[in-house]
Amino acid sequence: MIAVVVVTYNSQRLLADLIDSLGPGLDGVDWHLTVADNDSADDSVAEVLRLKPDATVVEMGRNAGYAAGINAAVAKSGPYTAILVLNPDVRLTPGCIHPLLETLRKDGTGIAVPLLTDGDGELIETMRREPAIRRVLADAFLGAGRAGRIGTLGEMITDPARYGSETVADWAEGSTQLISADCWNAIAPWDESFFLYSEETDFALRARDAGFATRFTPVARAVHLEGDSKVSPGLWALLTINKVRLYGRRHHRLATTAFWAALLLRETSRAALGKAPSRRAVRFLLSPSRLRETPGPHTVHGRQA
The missing domain is CATH 3.90.550.10 (Spore Coat Polysaccharide Biosynthesis Protein SpsA; Chain A)
Incomplete structure (x- = not known):
């Protein structure tokens, strides 16, 4: 079945x-x-x-x-x-x-x-x-x-x-x-x-x-038929911030900071070209509350400093 x-x-x-x-x-x-x-x-x-x-x-x-x-x-x-x-x-x-x-x-x-x-x-x-x-x-x-x-x-x-x-x-x-x-x-x-x-x-x-x-x-x-995460600022920002959260659950703090910085560089460069989804993603990446973990059934995977 x-x-x-x-x-x-x-x-x-x-x-x-x-x-x-x-x-x-x-x-x-x-x-x-x-x-x-x-x-x-x-x-x-x-x-x-x-x-x-x-x-x-x-x-x-x-x-x-x-x-x-x-x-x-x-x-x-x-x-x-x-x-x-x-x-x-x-x-x-x-x-x-x-x-x-x-x-x-x-x-x-x-x-x-x-x-x-x-x-x-x-x-x-x-x-x-x-x-x-x-x-x-x-x-x-x-x-x-x-x-x-x-x-x-x-x-x-x-x-x-x-x-x-x-x-x-x-x-x-x-x-x-x-x-x-x-x-x-x-x-x-x-x-x-x-x-x-x-x-x-x-x-x-x-x-x-x-x-x-x-x-x-x-x-x-x-x-x-696909959704609109690539064109919706809110969805693209959520996709981006969740990448950091996932990475942080599988790697130590220093590596996660470097991953966050790389994503911030990518989204900032695209925002400078006028891309609205990336502008929203930059705001999310610079928001401590957005980066904070949300409790869930699997809080830690891999190494967590």
Whole structure:
């Protein structure tokens, strides 16, 4: 049984296409849909039940964040052999689940992710390397696209050739992930203190530390319409500050300060070019209250000074 888990927040307009894609995408396997709704102001809950009457809906009663929604939905799912985490703006292609399940059976694999394209059919570069100071600096001076094509220099893997065959990544963007029950039971829950962004990084890195790899599977395909973190100042700032918080949980204070400084340099240089998201990110990076840890189920990972 596959537990299909979706977190909604004012997602009504996206749900029909998502749910329509689940049957063909999961053809031939047993599955059940569980939706955690983060107190949507629209009719997301009613729409789920209209389109999929046998779905389980968990009403969070507040906007609890992506990780909290995933944890709550999994907790309300029945027995499962794997968990398919999906954003509401994902569309599975027919038969997508089968190569993902085959990949998940490979030794040492805990998370299987498909090749994603956007609404125009263009490749989405979803694979990532572990955050590092040199990678932030490479991004600042070369740009993410160029840095990601040079060896292991960039955090985002942007070499198109890397997306042509199965491979292992440190982590992958969290919109479409098949997680084995063994991996989930060993690593869960997702860290709810991040609210949004870096929660999938944290989960995958902890999984890798425990011997569960994230494996990219290009023969499995899905469409992700994508959000607006790259253009929304508030979301980009949250993404940036959470990178520092995640890094600080896995490294000592001096290294974390250097990582923060590298991110500040990157965002300041972009802000000087008039980019509003980077201006907001700089304000977040210079705010002690924004950098302060928020209590969560995993307060410290790795070395913490």
